[in-house]
Amino acid sequence: xxxxLLSLLTLTCAIMAVPTVRADDLDxxxxxxxxxxxxxxxxxxxxxxxxxxxxxxxxxxxVQGFSFVTPDKAAYLVHGSDAGDVSGTVAxxxxxxxxxxxxxxxxxxxxxAHAFADEVVQAITGKPGIAETRGGVAKIxxxxxxxxxxxxxxxxxxxxxxxxxxxxxxxxxxxxxxxxGRLALYYTSYARGNPDxxxxxxxxxxxxxxxxxSGLNTSAATSPDGSQLAMVLSRAGSPxxxxxxxxxxxxxxxxxxxxxxxxxxxxxGQWICFATKDHARRRLAKIPAGGxxxxxxxxxxxxxPTEPDWSPDGKWIAYxxxxxxxxxxxxAVDGSIRPQDLVAGQNPSWAGNSRTLxxxxxxxxxxxxxxxxxxxxxxxxxxxxAGSCSQPAWAK
Amino acid sequence: MKSNTLFxxxxxxxxxxxxxxxxxxxxxxxxxxxxxxxxxxxxTDTPLTPAPPIIQGGDTFGRKEGNxxxxxxxxxxxxxxRAAFAANTVHFKLDSSVILEKEQANVAAVAAALNSSVNNxxxxxxxxxxxxxxxxxxxxGERRADALREALVGKGVPAGNIKTISYGKDxxxxxxxxxxxxxxxxxxxxxxxxPKAGVPGV
Numbered sequence: 001x002x003x004x005l006l007s008l009l010t011l012t013c014a015i016m017a018v019p020t021v022r023a024d025d026l027d028x029x030x031x032x033x034x035x036x037x038x039x040x041x042x043x044x045x046x047x048x049x050x051x052x053x054x055x056x057x058x059x060x061x062x063v064q065g066f067s068f069v070t071p072d073k074a075a076y077l078v079h080g081s082d083a084g085d086v087s088g089t090v091a092x093x094x095x096x097x098x099x100x101x102x103x104x105x106x107x108x109x110x111x112x113a114h115a116f117a118d119e120v121v122q123a124i125t126g127k128p129g130i131a132e133t134r135g136g137v138a139k140i141x142x143x144x145x146x147x148x149x150x151x152x153x154x155x156x157x158x159x160x161x162x163x164x165x166x167x168x169x170x171x172x173x174x175x176x177x178x179x180x181g182r183l184a185l186y187y188t189s190y191a192r193g194n195p196d197x198x199x200x201x202x203x204x205x206x207x208x209x210x211x212x213x214s215g216l217n218t219s220a221a222t223s224p225d226g227s228q229l230a231m232v233l234s235r236a237g238s239p240x241x242x243x244x245x246x247x248x249x250x251x252x253x254x255x256x257x258x259x260x261x262x263x264x265x266x267x268x269g270q271w272i273c274f275a276t277k278d279h280a281r282r283r284l285a286k287i288p289a290g291g292x293x294x295x296x297x298x299x300x301x302x303x304x305p306t307e308p309d310w311s312p313d314g315k316w317i318a319y320x321x322x323x324x325x326x327x328x329x330x331x332a333v334d335g336s337i338r339p340q341d342l343v344a345g346q347n348p349s350w351a352g353n354s355r356t357l358x359x360x361x362x363x364x365x366x367x368x369x370x371x372x373x374x375x376x377x378x379x380x381x382x383x384x385x386a387g388s389c390s391q392p393a394w395a396k
Numbered sequence: 397m398k399s400n401t402l403f404x405x406x407x408x409x410x411x412x413x414x415x416x417x418x419x420x421x422x423x424x425x426x427x428x429x430x431x432x433x434x435x436x437x438x439x440t441d442t443p444l445t446p447a448p449p450i451i452q453g454g455d456t457f458g459r460k461e462g463n464x465x466x467x468x469x470x471x472x473x474x475x476x477x478r479a480a481f482a483a484n485t486v487h488f489k490l491d492s493s494v495i496l497e498k499e500q501a502n503v504a505a506v507a508a509a510l511n512s513s514v515n516n517x518x519x520x521x522x523x524x525x526x527x528x529x530x531x532x533x534x535x536x537g538e539r540r541a542d543a544l545r546e547a548l549v550g551k552g553v554p555a556g557n558i559k560t561i562s563y564g565k566d567x568x569x570x571x572x573x574x575x576x577x578x579x580x581x582x583x584x585x586x587x588x589x590x591p592k593a594g595v596p597g598v
Binding site: 232391 | 567
């Protein structure tokens with residue numbers, strides 16, 4: 001296990017050290033990308049935690065690529081307590097060298113356990129964990145739908161706990177999307193009798209319509225710098241991708257096909273990826289955010305790609321493939337490996353580490369949110385909220 | 397991508413902006429979420445950018461797929477009559493917005509009824525079965541409604557008299573999970589809009 005980790009790390013360093021792309025470098029990239037998917041989880045042994053702390057640690061670590069084993073099989077030993085407050089240590093198995101020692105107070109067990117989980121991930125992998133952002137537990141927004149179609153927009157911790165209603169209109173709602181870096185959401189609501197895109201500040205509770213044209217207004221997505229908004233409007237006669245400023249002004253049309261849906265931005269803000277039809281064949285495409293020719297993204301082997309989301313590191317597009325069932329798939333933007341079909345589910349939304357994503361799965365009308373690690377395919381269902389929950393968006 | 401002199405400076409600026417915003421350490425602010433207050437809809441809430449002009453010209457009507465700008469009809473000024481055209485609901489093939497030959501009679505009947513009335517308008521609802529994802533189906537439902545609108549415009553109904561709304565897969569007529577149920581749900585419904593009494597300028 002340790003030697004595998006070491007060789008993976010070496011491979012990563014080798015890739016980062018090479019400045020120009022030569023044929024053998026491409027081989028390394030392809031091999032590296034191949035190695036990413038289907039990798040074995042990092043085995044750790046957990047001890048001493050019993051209640052909420054244990055539950056939180058198991059959730060957070062599972063969805064970031066760890067598994068739980070007996071100490072003799074573990075690469076790392078994580079020991080601590082969640083009685084009263086959370087404290088814990090991480091030691092390398094065998095040598096027992098302690099690489100992390102923390103104790104927390106002043107917050108809920110849940111919050112402290114999330115913070116500890118992040119530190120465990122950082123100590124073992126060298127990369128930041130995803131459980132905390134901006135001084136609080138990472139958040140998701142999503143929709144909960146009731147029989148008959150009406151529902152509400154909610155926000156919650158990324159594991160489903162602490163859910164709060166954002167809307168209370170009993171109207172059809174859809175596709176919440178965070179404004180980058182802000183506690184504000186865009187979402188579609190039929191509260192005014194038409195699908196309109198609202199902008200809703202979570203700190204003041206005030207909201208207003210930013211796109212309320214006749215026809216369809218839906219699928220809002222903010223640019224990585226928060227300044228622009230992509231969306232689907234049918235005001236020109238067919239559902240197309242349009243872009244405006246974050247407040248809805250400065251509107252311009254980006255596509256002119258018959259049936260486009262689900263725009264998402266590249267992390268550098270240069271491209272918008274979306275689902276479209278090319279002579280009745282459903283495909284994912286990308287277009288320069290400032291306008292220009294469409295390029296198709298290869299999703300070979302996965303039928304009917306839809307609902308794309310671009311990973312923060314720029315490398316992957318997660319999407320829903322619609323075959324006999326819905327599947328969460330990941331395609332490489334550079335086409336270096338074939339698209340990966342991971343688990344049954346829909347509507348993926350990436351976390352900041354570009355390997356964990358939140359999605360929804362389950363029977364129609366009784367969907368639940370779930371969090372997946374794309375590299376190990378391990379996933380955990382979120383704490384259930386009322387109704388059929390779907391279209392989760394990880395806060396940016 | 398545009399290869400002009402602005403590209404690289406723009407890229408650097410974009411990179412600098414995103415670095416600046418992600419590099420800052422934000423003081424943790426307590427999250428106070430107030431219950432969502434509905435702002436009463438006023439005309440000042442909606443952006444006032446006018447819709448692009450409807451494409452004129454007899455030889456492009458009905459053949460200019462996907463480019464007939466939407467109509468500005470305020471539903472509050474109309475009564476909705478679902479019964480009038482209930483028998484003319486148009487059904488679609490899976491994942492398609494093509495109007496089938498057998499549905500042309502329905503389109504013709506609706507067109508004839510509208511063309512014989514001066515004040516009535518029409519609302520077309522587009523619906524899908526559950527086998528598409530939600531946002532995909534919201535677009536497909538809209539495309540179905542748009543296709544029906546284009547067909548009606550091709551039969552002489554003014555584009556400004558037809559409003560479309562998509563419900564994606566949110567409102568099936570049959571909640572079963574069989575093909576029989578699915579085929580009923582892939583539909584366009586026509587709702588007659590009759591002006592409310594006393595509403596000026598309708």
